């Protein structure tokens with residue numbers, strides 16, 4: 535783990551003791567309780583093209599993230615807008631897949647959805663069985679996450695908005711983003727950096743907390 539020593543790490547440590555984090559530490563009673571099987575759940579990572587979904591999943595995945603990137607060809611010219619990320623040579627054609635263990639017995643499976651409109655037919659399948667979604671937003675093109683927001687709002691699916699802050703762009707605070715996106719007050723907004731593991735974990739913890747809060751008792 536590469537975030538030892540940060541404040542965030544200490545905070546996360548309290549909330550979620552990561553597997554293998556402290557090898558010398560005594561195991562607690564509940565950890566030896568074999569009846570306590572790990573709970574696994576699914577989380578969807580959505581957002582527009584180039585917003586950082588593949589980076590997000592790759593930053594936290596314990597397993598080699600499975601991505602199905604394809605070299606962009608002339609066929610996607612004019613469909614995939616490369617304006618803000620001209621260096622981007624690949625595009626995710628199916629999905630990103632990763633896994634992370636929180637709190638020793640909560641396993642999250644992350645599914646990054648392709649942002650391109652031509653793949654929206656997959657969304658109903660993708661969200662089946664998921665507890666919630668992280669909707670990634672880039673403040674340079676907030677409108678790219680409208681379709682994802684509309685989709686999750688329309689089906690009452692819990693989500694958090696993760697503003698992936700690209701350096702060199704204006705920094706916005708959560709209330710500004712909430713207003714610009716008309717995000718209802720109950721949906722958390724996190725300002726983060728998809729390349730920074732600790733901020734990706736923060737976003738996931740926000741989502742898990744939010745999903746638990748809104749889940750029917």
Ligand SMILES: Nc1nc2c(ncn2[C@@H]2O[C@H](COP(=O)(O)OP(=O)(O)O)[C@@H](O)[C@H]2O)c(=O)[nH]1
Nearest residue numbers: 583584585586587588589699700701727728729
């Ligand atoms: N500067 C900066 N670049 C990022 C950040 N997140 C992703 N990138 C880069 O932006 C590009 C698009 O990210 P990617 O994860 O492939 O986007 P996706 O299409 O949503 O999967 C890649 O070149 C990433 O390395 C970030 O927080 N800051």
Ligand SMILES: [Mg+2]
Nearest residue numbers: 587588625626
């Ligand atoms: Mg991708």
